[in-house]
Amino acid sequence: MPMSIPAELVTPTLLRGWPLPGGGSGKDDRGSVLVIGGARMTPGAALLSGVAALRSGAGRLTLAVAESVAVQLAIALPEAGVLGLPETPAGSVAGSCATTLADELESADAVLVGPGLDDKDEATALLRGMLAMPADGTPPAIILDAFALGSLPELEGELGPWADRLILTPNVTEAGILLGRDVDDLHRDVPDLADKYQAVVSCQGVIAAPRRGGKAGGGADQNGSGHWEITTGHSGLGTSGSGDVLSGIIAGLRARGTTNSQAACWGTHLHAAAGDRLASRLGGLGYLARELTEELPPLMMELSS
Numbered sequence: 001m002p003m004s005i006p007a008e009l010v011t012p013t014l015l016r017g018w019p020l021p022g023g024g025s026g027k028d029d030r031g032s033v034l035v036i037g038g039a040r041m042t043p044g045a046a047l048l049s050g051v052a053a054l055r056s057g058a059g060r061l062t063l064a065v066a067e068s069v070a071v072q073l074a075i076a077l078p079e080a081g082v083l084g085l086p087e088t089p090a091g092s093v094a095g096s097c098a099t100t101l102a103d104e105l106e107s108a109d110a111v112l113v114g115p116g117l118d119d120k121d122e123a124t125a126l127l128r129g130m131l132a133m134p135a136d137g138t139p140p141a142i143i144l145d146a147f148a149l150g151s152l153p154e155l156e157g158e159l160g161p162w163a164d165r166l167i168l169t170p171n172v173t174e175a176g177i178l179l180g181r182d183v184d185d186l187h188r189d190v191p192d193l194a195d196k197y198q199a200v201v202s203c204q205g206v207i208a209a210p211r212r213g214g215k216a217g218g219g220a221d222q223n224g225s226g227h228w229e230i231t232t233g234h235s236g237l238g239t240s241g242s243g244d245v246l247s248g249i250i251a252g253l254r255a256r257g258t259t260n261s262q263a264a265c266w267g268t269h270l271h272a273a274a275g276d277r278l279a280s281r282l283g284g285l286g287y288l289a290r291e292l293t294e295e296l297p298p299l300m301m302e303l304s305s
Contacts, residue, residue: 007187007206007229010269015303020057020266021257027059031109031255035248036101036126037116037146038065040091043073045116045146045244048289050080052248053112055296056267058255062104065116066093092118095125098133105133108140110255114148115244124151131161141254141263143167145247149174152197159197166199167260169247175203191227200260202250205230205272207264228265233272234279241289246271249296270299 008014024030033053038046043065050061060081063073067084068091074082083104086094105111113130117123127148142162144152149170152159159166168178175193176183183189186206194201194208201208207228250267254260274295278287 007227009231010207010228010265011231012303015266015269018262018265019304020253020262020300023057024059030057030059031257032060032062032107033058033248033251033255034062034064034101034104034108034111034140035115035251036064036085036111036113037093038063038069038073039093039116039118040066040068040087042116042118043069045241047073047077048241048244048293049112049115049145049248049251050077051290051293052245052296053110053252053255054079055293056249056252056256056270057297057300058110058252062108064097064101064104066091088119088122090119092122093126095119095122095129098126098129101130102133105130105140106136108255109257110141110143110251112143112145112247112251114145115247117147120147120150123147124154127151127155128158131155131158135161139165141165141167141251141260143169143247143251143254145169145243150177152178153180156197163198165260166197167250167254167264168193168197168199168201168203169243169250170201170203171243172204175201187227187229200264202246202264202268205233205268207261207268209261226261228261230268230272232269232276234275234284236279236284236287237272237275237292239287239289242271242275242292245289245292248293270296273299 062081064083066087070084085097190206191208194210198210209226254263274292
């Protein structure tokens with residue numbers, strides 16, 4: 001069995017040497033995020049991801065959600081554009097909606113699929129439809145989370161159009177499904193997962209970019225080894241909606257113009273550091289995922305100083 005791979009520690013010093021893009025002169029300079037998710041029963045997941053993307057500095061946000069919850073989300077987050085998608089009788093986002101999203105996909109810089117989706121077959125059909133769409137101009141980064149991740153084993157041979165622009169944010173259980181085996185050594189299994197899907201992967205504080213010819217590739221950059229480990233984070237992060245916040249942070253940073261690896265390293269660190277801040281102020285358990293987003297702007301300011 002392959003040995004674990006040493007990781008580079010993600011510290012404030014490393015991040016200050018790997019600075020985020022500036023704010024530009026307006027929102028158009030900070031990129032556009034499209035979040036696709038939000039079934040009738042789980043609209044809050046898309047909302048959490050969208051707020052996290054904006055708190056991370058993205059300039060524009062569109063939420064594409066089940067039609068029955070679109071108006072409510074538009075009121076809850078007036079800073080976002082909201083697009084209602086066709087849904088099944090059970091309230092799941094219909095997999096046939098990819099063509100409905102064509103204009104939004106063309107204008108987005110980062111597309112996050114998964115928060116609040118609740119039907120694997122519909123999610124698979126949606127992703128397959130997106131993969132079949134022509135990529136005109138500069139294609140967006142694709143971030144997959146939650147139910148969208150469960151579709152990947154079935155789509156593994158079809159992911160060519162997303163080469164070099166795919167980011168995955170699985171938990172340990174989802175990582176095991178993606179690999180087809182138990183995940184018991186993150187420093188071995190996360191790089192294997194990155195290689196298998198040619199994606200940057202962030203899982204439980206370990207981040208990896210795909211290796212090519214034995215070297216780090218797929219967005220590893222000149223600023224990193226291709227394999228990193230977060231040095232912060234509190235167990236209180238294991239709360240409902242926390243993963244939606246993480247994927248939203250990464251999408252927001254990616255839209256601003258970072259590379260895949262930089263977005264994953266910065267985003268995973270910010271998510272964990274926000275948890276530490278809340279744990280020290282409110283206690284280790286009981287803080288809410290939405291409270292994580294409020295910690296992001298001051299954390300980014302401190303790491304940029």
